[in-house]
Amino acid sequence: MQAKHNKTWKHKHLIDVDDLSIQDCSLVFQLANKYEKALKNKKSISPILKNSNIFNLFFEPSTRTRASFELAGKLLGANVINITSEISSVQKGESLEDTIKTVSAMHSDIIILRHQDSGAATFASMNTNTSIINAGDGSHAHPTQALTDAYTIRKRFKSLKNINVTMVGDIEHSRVARSDIWMLTKLGANLTICGPASLIPKSFHKAQNSKLPHVQVQTNLKKALTDADVIIALRMQTERQKKKSIPSLSEYAKRYQITKTNLQVAKKNCLLMHPGPKNEGVEISREVANSSLSKIEEQVANGVAIRMSLLQLIYTNSGK
Amino acid sequence: MNILIKNGQIINPEENQKKYSDIFIRNGIIEKIGINLVCNKNTKIINAKGLTITPGFIDLHSHLRQPGFEYKETVASGTLAAAKGGFTTICAMPNTNPTIDNKNSLEKLKDIILSSAKVNVLPIGAITVSRQGKKLAPISTLSNNGVVAISDDGDDLSDVKLLKSAMNIAKKSKLPISQHCEDPILIKDGHMHEGWVSNRLGLQGRPREAEINMIERDIAIAKELGAHLHIAHISTKEGVMLIKKAKKDNIKITAEVTPHHLTLTHEAVSKPADFQNRKSINYNTNAKVNPPLREDDDVLACIKGINDNTIDAIATDHAPHAKREKEIEFPKAAPGISGLESAFAVGMTLVKSHSITFEKLISKMTIDPVNAWNLNKIHGLEGIGTIIEGNKADLAIIDENKKWVFKKDQILSKGKNNPFIQSEFTGKVVITIHNGNIVYSEINN
Numbered sequence: 001m002q003a004k005h006n007k008t009w010k011h012k013h014l015i016d017v018d019d020l021s022i023q024d025c026s027l028v029f030q031l032a033n034k035y036e037k038a039l040k041n042k043k044s045i046s047p048i049l050k051n052s053n054i055f056n057l058f059f060e061p062s063t064r065t066r067a068s069f070e071l072a073g074k075l076l077g078a079n080v081i082n083i084t085s086e087i088s089s090v091q092k093g094e095s096l097e098d099t100i101k102t103v104s105a106m107h108s109d110i111i112i113l114r115h116q117d118s119g120a121a122t123f124a125s126m127n128t129n130t131s132i133i134n135a136g137d138g139s140h141a142h143p144t145q146a147l148t149d150a151y152t153i154r155k156r157f158k159s160l161k162n163i164n165v166t167m168v169g170d171i172e173h174s175r176v177a178r179s180d181i182w183m184l185t186k187l188g189a190n191l192t193i194c195g196p197a198s199l200i201p202k203s204f205h206k207a208q209n210s211k212l213p214h215v216q217v218q219t220n221l222k223k224a225l226t227d228a229d230v231i232i233a234l235r236m237q238t239e240r241q242k243k244k245s246i247p248s249l250s251e252y253a254k255r256y257q258i259t260k261t262n263l264q265v266a267k268k269n270c271l272l273m274h275p276g277p278k279n280e281g282v283e284i285s286r287e288v289a290n291s292s293l294s295k296i297e298e299q300v301a302n303g304v305a306i307r308m309s310l311l312q313l314i315y316t317n318s319g320k
Numbered sequence: 321m322n323i324l325i326k327n328g329q330i331i332n333p334e335e336n337q338k339k340y341s342d343i344f345i346r347n348g349i350i351e352k353i354g355i356n357l358v359c360n361k362n363t364k365i366i367n368a369k370g371l372t373i374t375p376g377f378i379d380l381h382s383h384l385r386q387p388g389f390e391y392k393e394t395v396a397s398g399t400l401a402a403a404k405g406g407f408t409t410i411c412a413m414p415n416t417n418p419t420i421d422n423k424n425s426l427e428k429l430k431d432i433i434l435s436s437a438k439v440n441v442l443p444i445g446a447i448t449v450s451r452q453g454k455k456l457a458p459i460s461t462l463s464n465n466g467v468v469a470i471s472d473d474g475d476d477l478s479d480v481k482l483l484k485s486a487m488n489i490a491k492k493s494k495l496p497i498s499q500h501c502e503d504p505i506l507i508k509d510g511h512m513h514e515g516w517v518s519n520r521l522g523l524q525g526r527p528r529e530a531e532i533n534m535i536e537r538d539i540a541i542a543k544e545l546g547a548h549l550h551i552a553h554i555s556t557k558e559g560v561m562l563i564k565k566a567k568k569d570n571i572k573i574t575a576e577v578t579p580h581h582l583t584l585t586h587e588a589v590s591k592p593a594d595f596q597n598r599k600s601i602n603y604n605t606n607a608k609v610n611p612p613l614r615e616d617d618d619v620l621a622c623i624k625g626i627n628d629n630t631i632d633a634i635a636t637d638h639a640p641h642a643k644r645e646k647e648i649e650f651p652k653a654a655p656g657i658s659g660l661e662s663a664f665a666v667g668m669t670l671v672k673s674h675s676i677t678f679e680k681l682i683s684k685m686t687i688d689p690v691n692a693w694n695l696n697k698i699h700g701l702e703g704i705g706t707i708i709e710g711n712k713a714d715l716a717i718i719d720e721n722k723k724w725v726f727k728k729d730q731i732l733s734k735g736k737n738n739p740f741i742q743s744e745f746t747g748k749v750v751i752t753i754h755n756g757n758i759v760y761s762e763i764n765n
Contacts, residue, residue, distance in 0.1 A: 096649055117649040118522035119603035138651070140522030178522055203516040212516050 009313045013125045013132045016141035017183040025187065029151055031309035032302070039075075039305065047077025049315050052109040054078045057099070058135070059085040059115045064276055064300055065135050065144070069112050072307035078109075078315075096120060097127050104128040109315060113137070118175075131314050139173050139240065144310060145275050146179035148303040150187055152295055153230050155302075156271055161188035164267070166224050168256055169234030169283055172199045173241060176275045177234055185213035192216040194224035195234075195256060198245045221256050228266040232273045233258050233283040249282050259285045263293070271295050322346045323756065324359045328368030328717065333375070333683040334706045343373065345713040348756030353709055364758075366751065368717055375686040375705050376408025376439070376714035376754060380576050380693060381473070381498070381552055381635035382660065384410075384441065386432055387425075388417025393640040393734045398660070399438040401638070401733035403759040405660040406685075406716035406749035409440035409695070409704060410638075414451070414467075415474045421446035421457040426465050439754045440714075442468045442695070447486045447497065453477055456485055463493035468693060471498035473552055474610075476534055478504050480541070487547035496550040496574065496693050501534035501559070502526065502611055511651050513586040513612035521590065521603060523650065526612050532558045539566045542573060550692070551575040553637050555611040557621030564630040574692040576635035577622045579666035580657055580739065584613045588739050589650075605646050605653035606739040609639070623675045626684055633689035634681070636663045640735020658735030662726055664718075666740060668747035678720070717751035724748050 009027055011019060020028075038045050054073040058066055066082070073080040083103070094102075096115065103111055110131045113121050118138030125132040136142045150160060157163050165184055171177045171193050185191050193200060193215050204217050218224040225231065236249060246252050258272065272293040274284060289296065323345040330341050330353070342357040343350060359365070379402070385393035395412075402410050412429075414420035420429055420443055433441045445462035449455045451472045459470055470490055477483050477499065490497045507526040512518050514525020535551060539562060542549035554560060554577050566573045588607035607613055625631035639656025646653050659666075667681045690696050690705035703711035728741045752760040 095644075097647075115649070117651045119650040122603050123649050138522050139524075175522055178520070201519040202514070203519045206516075212519065 009317050011314065012317070013121075014143050014310060014314065015121045015125060015132065015134050017143045017146050017179050017186070022186065025147065025150065025183075027313065028147055028306065028309050029154060031312060032151055032305040035308040036302065036305035045075055048312050049073065049076040049078035052078045052315055053107050054080045054110045054112065054311070055103045055106075055108050056080060056082045056112050057103060057114070058083065060136070062114055062135070064303065065114065068300070068303045069135065069307050072304050072311055075304075076308055076311055078311070096124065100124045100128050104130045110311065133310065133314065136175055139175050139178070141179045142175040142275075143179050144303070144307055145176050146183035147310070148299055148306045149180055149232065149273060149275070150183050151306055152273065152299050152302050153184070153189070153271060157229065159188070160184060163189045163229045164192070164227055165189045165230040165232065166192045166194060166228040167232045167234060168194045168221065168224065168258065170199045170237050170241070170245075171195055171204075171234070172201055172245070173237040174234045180232065181213055181215060185215065190216075192218055192224050192228070194218045194221055196246055196252065199241075222262055222265055225262055226265045228270055230271045230273065231258060231266060232275070234275065235277060236279055236282060249279060253282050257283065257285055258288055260288055263288065269293070273299055275299070321756075322359065322363040323366060323713070323753070323758070324357060324363050325366045325368050325373060325715075325717070328371050328373040330373045330707055331679065331682055332707045333679060334687045336679065343707070343715070345753070345756045348713055350707065350709055350711045350713045353707070366717070370719070371750065372718040372720055373707065374682045374716050374718060375707055376716050376752060377406045377664065377685040378689045378695065378705055379407050379410040379636050379638070379660070379663075380550075380633050380689045382410045382412055382638035383415065383640065383656070384412045385640060386416060387428065391642050391734070392645075394436065395432050395441060396436040396438070397732065397734045398638070398640070399436075399441060401658075401660040401731070403438050403752045403754065404732050404749070405662070406664050406718070406752050407439060407660060408714035408716070408752065408754045409442065409701070410660070411442045411444050411468055413471060413473045414444050414446040419446050419450050420444070420462075420467070421449050421451070423458070423461050423465055426462060426467065430466065438759050440701075444469045444471050444498065446470065447472045447477055448482060451475060453479055453482065456482060456489070459486060459489040459495070460493055463495050467495070468695065468698065469496045469498050469550065471500070471552065473498060473500045476500055476502050476504055480537070483538070484541055484545065487541060487545045487549075491545060491547040494548075494694075496548040498550040498552045499534070499538050500552050500610075501531050501538060503530040503533050506530035506533070512589050512608065513614045515586050515615060517586045517590050521650075526610070528556045528558065528614065531556045531611055532562070535559045535562050539571060539573065543569070543571045546572065548572045548574070553578050553581060553611060553635070554622065554625070554631060555581045555614050555618060557618045560621045560625040560630055564625070564628070567630060574632045575625070575630065576633040576689070577625065577631050578635060578637045578657075579659060579663045580609065580613060582619060582622050582626070582634070583666055583669060584739060585615050585619060586613050588613055603650035604739065605648070605650055606657070606737050606741070608650065608653050608655050609637075609657050610655040623670065626676055626680065632684070632692035634663070634667060634684040635689065636660050638733070640733050641737050642734070643736065646737045656737065657739065658731065658733045658737045660733060661731055662738055662740045664749055665724075665726065665745035665747055668720075668745060672746055713753055713756040715753040716749050717753070718747065719750045720747050722746065722748040722750070
């Protein structure tokens with residue numbers, strides 16, 4: 001695999017998917033496809049990021065995103081440094097601005113940032129010359145997950161045009177939902193969002209609101225799943241709901257859990273996805289989660305290829 | 321020093337008149353208004369040809385931060401900013417540290433004002449001790465010692481029983497009770513207006529119902545008790561309708577709106593910044609304010625409220641903050657706009673777009689707020705908000721056609737937090753006179 005300086009990629013940072021054009025997305029997918037095959041066939045991968053310094057700066061707990069970025073960086077030959085809030089000077093009261101500046105000063109090429117505040121990645125990008133990749137900021141955005149989800153769907157259906165995607169769960173608090181909604185509609189999917197009314201932002205209901213992507217809002221699960229090609233179940237974010245949105249997880253599961261029974265109205269062989277981590281036996285029944293419909297593990301594998309692709313595109317275009 | 325202002329156009333909103341006259345000021349008092357006035361050589365002459373002279377502006381709502389938060393603002397720096405903005409009288413909110421909730425802290429504040437204020441500062445007292453909403457402050461005592469209103473601004477006084485008791489006392493003391501109307505439960509963890517922008521940015525919203533519910537409730541209580549309710553910084557169209565109806569029903573109610581709620585919407589939070597390679601939606605903390613900036617319909621309703629006098633005053637809600645409190649992650653940023661120096665120019669944008677007349681703008685920044693709170697009944701403030709012979713000389717001299725850019729490094733307030741920075745404006749206060757002294761001037765003649 002060759003290191004190519006790609007002139008069509010112009011993004012220093014990746015804050016959210018709405019920065020990306022359809023062509024940008026294709027570029028990410030193409031490169032991810034190469035890496036996915038190389039990984040599967042255990043082919044050697046050229047160390048395009050050799051001698052680069054990537055900082056994983058995580059202010060919130062994470063398993064898959066952090067490991068995925070770390071692995072992606074290492075596979076491309078980068079030095080990957082992990083900093084989590086528990087072991088950093090954040091514990092001593094250091095501000096995000098100072099932390100970003102400190103890390104930038106250590107010859108960093110890319111900072112991968114996960115933070116609990118919406119807008120943290122935007123803020124970070126305004127305070128450093130280092131490239132920022134948003135690995136999740138508050139309830140705002142999770143662009144690498146959205147690209148992974150789009151990639152996973154695309155692999156099955158070739159294109160997202162007119163694919164019926166139904167997203168179920170806590171839309172209100174989910175950064176994955178927001179990035180997915182923008183990503184999948186941009187690529188042409190028909191999107192339905194479903195969940196308890198208290199977990200769907202009111203502004204999605206208002207059809208006249210042209211500044212948001214067009215989505216169908218549905219509070220009835222069966223109707224939402226009818227003819228779905230793809231179902232994305234979202235984690236119930238109990239830590240962000242502060243006990244005011246739903247009576248309990250079991251009440252939620254009774255009405256919104258994806259089960260074998262209610263999958264009968266969806267298209268046969270539909271894809272079932274979940275960005276993780278799952279609340280075991282809440283969003284998806286165990287039986288279905290372990291069935292052949294589930295692409296949950298494939299999402300994780302694809303996530304590594306997508307992140308390799310992004311690291312390369314951003315690194316080779318950051319003037320280094 | 322005596323001052324002779326020559327050939328200016330005088331606007332005296334109380335009489336709704338415009339005339340070209342000279343004004344002669346002796347010992348701080350407007351001695352004579354007339355044509356072709358002459359003077360002796362100990363008089364400073366201001367050539368006001370082409371300029372407009374109005375009463376000095378009056379602000380019913382500002383935060384001067386002293387004592388306790390001198391790093392944000394002091395009485396000295398805040399009143400310097402006020403003078404630059406054309407204000408000669410500003411009312412100071414009591415959310416300082418210590419809170420202005422007892423005679424002792426009020427007297428100390430009055431001492432600070434006496435020694436450092438460049439313009440009139442009228443203290444507002446707290447409704448409850450430490451603004452905690454738990455125990456009433458000694459409202460009558462505060463009244464007897466010179467507060468012009470009471471308010472727990474920054475927070476809504478949500479305890480209905482306390483509010484009723486406070487209104488009873490305020491009524492007896494003839495004080496307006498200025499309410500920040502936002503239901504604390506509905507706005508908890510909210511950082512901006514609940515709408516499509518908050519949704520896009522993944523920020524918890526402060527829904528319009530939070531304001532509507534509280535205005536409705538407060539009007540009901542004011543109606544029952546006959547107390548003077550003042551609605552601070554109205555922001556919703558529904559709120560404007562409620563006030564309009566209450567006025568029709570002869571309830572003693574007044575209201576103010578800020579320059580920013582008359583001109584900006586929640587989209588200001590997502591105003592794109594011009595830094596490299598960034599197209600994503602930005603988080604503009606300078607547009608973070610409580611109550612939040614809302615939608616187009618709300619802005620239009622507020623403008624209509626100004627035109628039909630549902631809304632009595634344009635008030636700044638001047639809320640200066642330090643850099644480190646604003647230039648941080650959006651959810652952590654302090655809410656508020658440092659607005660004394662941009663208020664008039666922002667108002668002028670409405671004049672230029674023919675949303676309101678120039679005379680209306682001046683009325684809402686001078687005589688109307690005076691009448692709303694009966695400030696001219698206060699000893700020493702007789703005649704405030706008007707230009708008549710015998711008055712203390714509090715004047716703003718305006719160049720209506722001056723084009724200028726509002727620059728951050730020219731802000732005199734310690735708080736540089738203002739969403740209008742880099743805006744191009746037409747119309748500027750060029751001289752401010754308070755008690756016959758020139759407290760701000762940018763022309764040499």
